[in-house]
Amino acid sequence: QVPLQGSGPGLVKPSETLSLTCTVSGGSISSVYWSWIRQPPGKGLEWIGYIYNSGNINYNPSLKSRVTISVDTSTNQFSLKLSSLTAADTAVYYCARDPGAPVHAFDIWGQGTMVTVSS
Amino acid sequence: EIVLTQSPATLSLSPGERATLSCRASQSVRSYLAWYQQKPGQPPRLLIFDASNRATGIPARFSGSGSGTDFTLTISSLEPEDFAVYYCQQRSNWPPVSTFGPGTKVDIK
Numbered sequence: 385q386v387p388l389q390g391s392g393p394g395l396v397k398p399s400e401t402l403s404l405t406c407t408v409s410g411g412s413i414s415s416v417y418w419s420w421i422r423q424p425p426g427k428g429l430e431w432i433g434y435i436y437n438s439g440n441i442n443y444n445p446s447l448k449s450r451v452t453i454s455v456d457t458s459t460n461q462f463s464l465k466l467s468s469l470t471a472a473d474t475a476v477y478y479c480a481r482d483p484g485a486p487v488h489a490f491d492i493w494g495q496g497t498m499v500t501v502s503s
Numbered sequence: 504e505i506v507l508t509q510s511p512a513t514l515s516l517s518p519g520e521r522a523t524l525s526c527r528a529s530q531s532v533r534s535y536l537a538w539y540q541q542k543p544g545q546p547p548r549l550l551i552f553d554a555s556n557r558a559t560g561i562p563a564r565f566s567g568s569g570s571g572t573d574f575t576l577t578i579s580s581l582e583p584e585d586f587a588v589y590y591c592q593q594r595s596n597w598p599p600v601s602t603f604g605p606g607t608k609v610d611i612k
Binding site (some may be wrong): 406414417419421428429430431434442444445450478482486488489490491493494496497 | 504535537539546547548552553556557559561590592594596598599600601602603604605608
């Protein structure tokens with residue numbers, strides 16, 4: 385197994401930028417797909433974006449203008465920045481691994497970081 | 504953008520009964536369809552990938568079928584721990600884009 389540990393602030397103010405980091409333990413961060421996924425309280429899952437091959441990125445079109453995902457191979461971490469926050473961004477934010485073929489699905493998830501956007 | 508629709512929204516069943524959950528895609532996703540189980544306070548757990556392949560450690564009572572736009576998750580005989588919310592997810596191959604269905608809650612009748 386490759387545990388994922390997300391970290392970041394639990395409370396962020398409206399209009400500010402959220403920064404979260406996911407640390408990958410016990411395996412390489414290269415050659416697979418890493419994602420951020422969020423879940424507002426009591427609601428379903430929303431994919432935010434992929435980073436893969438240590439630098440290629442694809443975002444959910446609905447969030448693309450506000451999202452930046454990056455990777456640091458030297459520390460085995462990947463990160464999420466989400467700008468111009470509103471209350472609608474309040475959610476549990478998960479980091480997850482998609483190993484690529486033949487799985488093409490999220491087989492490992494972090495425990496999630498609850499983020500509340502409030503003044 | 505591919506939209507996934509799940510039905511029913513809620514399924515009320517008793518332990519030992521068979522559960523049949525549906526996921527429909529707005530356009531073909533080939534076989535790139537996965538199913539997840541989520542319990543309160545936990546991250547989702549991968550059950551099925553590539554439409555019909557069980558993930559590591561998933562009991563044989565869980566099975567998936569379908570291709571193209573119509574998919575089914577079947578739980579052959581519900582155990583008490585199976586009452587949860589189930590999501591389907593599609594992932595396009597290139598560029599990689601993912602969407603989730605709205606979920607089906609399986610609760611105890």
